[in-house]
Amino acid sequence: MKTLLIFPPQWIPYQPYLSLPSLTAYLKEHGVDTVQYDFNLEAYKAFFSEEYLRSLKLGLNAEFKRLDSSRSLSPVDQQYYNDLFIANTSLERVAGGISQAKKVFHDKNRYYDPDTLAQARETLNQAMAIISTAHFPTRVDLSSFEMGAYLRSYRDIKDSTADNEQNPYIKLCRGKLLLFVSECCPDIIGISVAGDSQLLPALTLARQLKSANPQVHIVIGGYIVSLLADVIARHEELFKLFFDSAVVNEGEQPLLELANCLRDGRSLSEVPNLIYFDGQIQVNKTKPSLKINSLPTPCFDGLNLKDYLSPEPVLPLLGSRGCYWGKCAFCSHNEAYGWHYQKREAAKIAEDMRSLSVRHKVDKFAFADEGLAPSLADALSDELIKGGIQVSCSVNVRLESRFTPELCLKMRKAGFRVLFLGLESGCNRVLEHMEKGTTREIAVQVCRNIYRADIWNHLYVFLGFPTESEAEAGETIDFLADNRDIIRSFNIDYFSLGKGSAVARLPEKYGVSGIIESKTAEEFKLSRSYKTVSGLSSQEACEMSIRSWTELINKHPSRDIFKRLMVGDLLLYVSRYPLIEDLLKAAQIPPKAETHQDYPVSASGVPRLDKHLTVAVLNFDLLQIKQNISCKLTLPATPVKTPVVYEPVKSRLVNVTLTELAILRLCDGQRDLGQITAQLAAEYNAPEDVIEKDCRRFLLRMREMQIISF
Known part of the structure; x- marks a missing residue:
C-alpha cells in the first residue's frame, strides 16, 4: 500500500x-x-x-473601477475599496521585487542584516495582502x-x-x-x-x-x-x-x-x-500511545529543505510528547496526546540529532516539546557535551526552580541558545487561579539564570484570564517592565477560551459565568466568547495588550530586535553570534542622518517624483474612508472627486488639490522649477510670480514628506 x-x-x-x-x-x-x-x-x-x-492584476483593476464608479459604498465595500487601491498601486512593485525578497531568506549574509530581512519580509506580507484582496x-x-x-x-x-x-x-x-x-x-x-x-x-x-x-x-x-x-x-x-x-x-x-x-x-x-x-x-476505541523510545528518528527525505525560507535548514524535533505538568487551566495541547506524557531517553534524542546532522548537514534544531522537563534537559545536555555533538537548539521550558544557574550554564554549553518560557501572568493570585504551578518570584530567578548563562529567553504572557482585574493585569505589565534587564524578548496576548481546556470543561470553577453561543452554529470553532463574574472582558484585555506592547518595547534593551525580527529568526540570529550582546550591537538601529530638509527650493531645482508613487483622481475620499474603517463607522461613503498621492512603501496617502496634482505630474525629473512655473502660468493664465510662490511652498512640503526629491 x-x-x-x-x-x-x-x-x-x-x-x-x-x-x-x-x-x-x-x-x-x-x-x-x-x-x-x-x-x-x-x-x-x-x-x-x-x-x-x-x-x-486584471481582476483587481476591474473590481476597483466597478467600486469607484458606484453611487455609494457600504462599510464592507469601503474596506474593499481601500484594499483594492493599495493592491493596485503596489502590485507592480511587489511583483517585481518578490524574487529578490525570497533570495534574502536564502542568503547567508543578507538574511543577517536586520533591515534587509525586515524589508524582504514586508514584501512577502504585501504579496499576501494583494492575494487576500484578490479573494476578498x-x-x-x-x-x-x-x-x-x-x-x-x-x-x-x-x-x-x-x-x-x-x-x-x-x-x-x-x-x-x-x-x-x-x-x-x-x-x-x-x-x-x-x-x-x-x-x-x-x-x-x-x-x-x-x-x-x-x-x-x-x-x-x-x-x-x-x-x-x-x-x-x-x-x-x-x-x-x-x-x-x-x-x-x-x-x-x-x-x-x-x-x-x-x-x-x-x-x-x-x-x-x-x-x-x-x-x-x-x-473505534483508542489504544495507548506507542512507547516513545520505540519510535524511529524522524525522516525528512523527500522534503526539499533548501526551499524553506531560511538561510540554512532548521529541523524540528521532539524530546517528549505531552506536557509533564498538564494542569494549566487554559491549555488543551495535551488533547493531541490523549493527556498522556512520555519522554524519550536522552541518549536516543542525542543520536537523533547526530544522525540528522550528518544526513542533512544541519546543526540547528527547534524542539517542539510542550515543555522540556529539567531532568531531561540535564540528561540531554550531558549526552550532547559527552558526544561532542555541535548543535544550536531552541525549546520550550517551564518557569520552575529546577532550572538552576548550573543547569542553565550546562544547557548553554550543550548548544541551547533560545528558551521559550510561558509565564502567562505576573500576578501570583492569577497564576494560582490558572494552576500554572509557578510564581513571579520563581519566574524572576529562572529568567535571571537563563540570562546569565547567555541564553536568549523569550517570555509569553497574556492578559484577561477569567476574574483578572485591570490592576492584576497591570502586575504582568509591571513584571515585564521591572525585569527588562533579564528578559530578552516577550510576547503579550489576551486570553482565549479554547475548546478542550479546563476552563471550557469547568467554566464555573474559573469564574466564567456563561459561554456565549452564536445564533449561527459554530461547532467547528475552537474558541468561544464568554462572560466572567468579574475582571477584564476579552475586548478590554485585547486593547490593554496592544497598548502595553507598544509602551514596553520602546523602552526595552532589545527594541531593535523587536522592531525588525520575528520570533522564528531568533535561533538563527543568536547562533550566529558568540555572545548575545554582540547580536544586540549588530542589530542596533543607527541614528537617522540629517536630511537638511530646511534649505529652500531653488528655481533651477529639478523635482522628481518617487518612482513608487501613485498620483490619481479618485471618485471617493479615501482618507475619509480610512477614517471610517479605523473608527468602525457604519456610514455609507458618497462620491467626491479627490486627487491623491499615495506612497506605498510607508503606506502614506495625501489629499491634494487639482492644481497641486498638476504640479506633481510635471515633476518628471526633466523640468526645473522655472520651467514648471512657466508651463503652469501659461495653462492657468496666471502671473508667474504667484504660481512660483505656490509651487515653492507645495514642493517644499512634498520634499519634507519625501514624496519628491531634487
Whole structure:
C-alpha cells in the first residue's frame, strides 16, 4: 500500500513541521511505501511568484473601477475599496521585487542584516495582502487564513470549500496537487492538520482529492482533528464529501493498522483511534500511545529543505510528547496526546540529532516539546557535551526552580541558545487561579539564570484570564517592565477560551459565568466568547495588550530586535553570534542622518517624483474612508472627486488639490522649477510670480514628506 502524506496550508514557510517526518519514519520502518509532500510550501512557492501576482492584476483593476464608479459604498465595500487601491498601486512593485525578497531568506549574509530581512519580509506580507484582496473578504498571511463567509458551521465549510472566488486553494489544488497525486498513484492519502489556520484549506484539498480520486482512501489527523473529534463524529456528509476516515491523537499506529487493513481487505473496526463511515459513523476505541523510545528518528527525505525560507535548514524535533505538568487551566495541547506524557531517553534524542546532522548537514534544531522537563534537559545536555555533538537548539521550558544557574550554564554549553518560557501572568493570585504551578518570584530567578548563562529567553504572557482585574493585569505589565534587564524578548496576548481546556470543561470553577453561543452554529470553532463574574472582558484585555506592547518595547534593551525580527529568526540570529550582546550591537538601529530638509527650493531645482508613487483622481475620499474603517463607522461613503498621492512603501496617502496634482505630474525629473512655473502660468493664465510662490511652498512640503526629491 502506497501512502502519500500531505501537510496543507496555511502555515509558516520557514521550516518543516514535524508530523509528516515522524509518521513517514514509522511507516517506512514497517515496510509501507510512503511519500511526504509539504503542500504548504508549494502554495507559498506559487503565491510568491511574479507570474502569479501579475495574473491578479486584471481582476483587481476591474473590481476597483466597478467600486469607484458606484453611487455609494457600504462599510464592507469601503474596506474593499481601500484594499483594492493599495493592491493596485503596489502590485507592480511587489511583483517585481518578490524574487529578490525570497533570495534574502536564502542568503547567508543578507538574511543577517536586520533591515534587509525586515524589508524582504514586508514584501512577502504585501504579496499576501494583494492575494487576500484578490479573494476578498478572505484574509491570508504568513501564518493565518480566514474566509469572510466561514462562520465555523458545517454549512460554511461545505460552501467555502467550493467557493472559487474567495478560496485561493481550489485553483491551486487543481493546478498542482491533483497532478502530483496522479503521478504518485497512492492508495492512501493522509492529511495532517496541526493548526486552526489549516482546517479549511485542508478540507478544501480533501474535497478536491476525494472527488478526483474516489478509489483512494483519504484520512485526516493531527491536533485540530483530535480537538474536533466529537464534531466530526456528528457529520456523515464529511465522510462522503471530504474524507473516508479521521485519526484521533497520535497517528503512527493507527496509520500503520489502516494501511494493513486496507491491504488485506479487513474491517476498519480493527484500527485504533479511527472514526470512519460504514453505513453509519463508527468511532473505534483508542489504544495507548506507542512507547516513545520505540519510535524511529524522524525522516525528512523527500522534503526539499533548501526551499524553506531560511538561510540554512532548521529541523524540528521532539524530546517528549505531552506536557509533564498538564494542569494549566487554559491549555488543551495535551488533547493531541490523549493527556498522556512520555519522554524519550536522552541518549536516543542525542543520536537523533547526530544522525540528522550528518544526513542533512544541519546543526540547528527547534524542539517542539510542550515543555522540556529539567531532568531531561540535564540528561540531554550531558549526552550532547559527552558526544561532542555541535548543535544550536531552541525549546520550550517551564518557569520552575529546577532550572538552576548550573543547569542553565550546562544547557548553554550543550548548544541551547533560545528558551521559550510561558509565564502567562505576573500576578501570583492569577497564576494560582490558572494552576500554572509557578510564581513571579520563581519566574524572576529562572529568567535571571537563563540570562546569565547567555541564553536568549523569550517570555509569553497574556492578559484577561477569567476574574483578572485591570490592576492584576497591570502586575504582568509591571513584571515585564521591572525585569527588562533579564528578559530578552516577550510576547503579550489576551486570553482565549479554547475548546478542550479546563476552563471550557469547568467554566464555573474559573469564574466564567456563561459561554456565549452564536445564533449561527459554530461547532467547528475552537474558541468561544464568554462572560466572567468579574475582571477584564476579552475586548478590554485585547486593547490593554496592544497598548502595553507598544509602551514596553520602546523602552526595552532589545527594541531593535523587536522592531525588525520575528520570533522564528531568533535561533538563527543568536547562533550566529558568540555572545548575545554582540547580536544586540549588530542589530542596533543607527541614528537617522540629517536630511537638511530646511534649505529652500531653488528655481533651477529639478523635482522628481518617487518612482513608487501613485498620483490619481479618485471618485471617493479615501482618507475619509480610512477614517471610517479605523473608527468602525457604519456610514455609507458618497462620491467626491479627490486627487491623491499615495506612497506605498510607508503606506502614506495625501489629499491634494487639482492644481497641486498638476504640479506633481510635471515633476518628471526633466523640468526645473522655472520651467514648471512657466508651463503652469501659461495653462492657468496666471502671473508667474504667484504660481512660483505656490509651487515653492507645495514642493517644499512634498520634499519634507519625501514624496519628491531634487
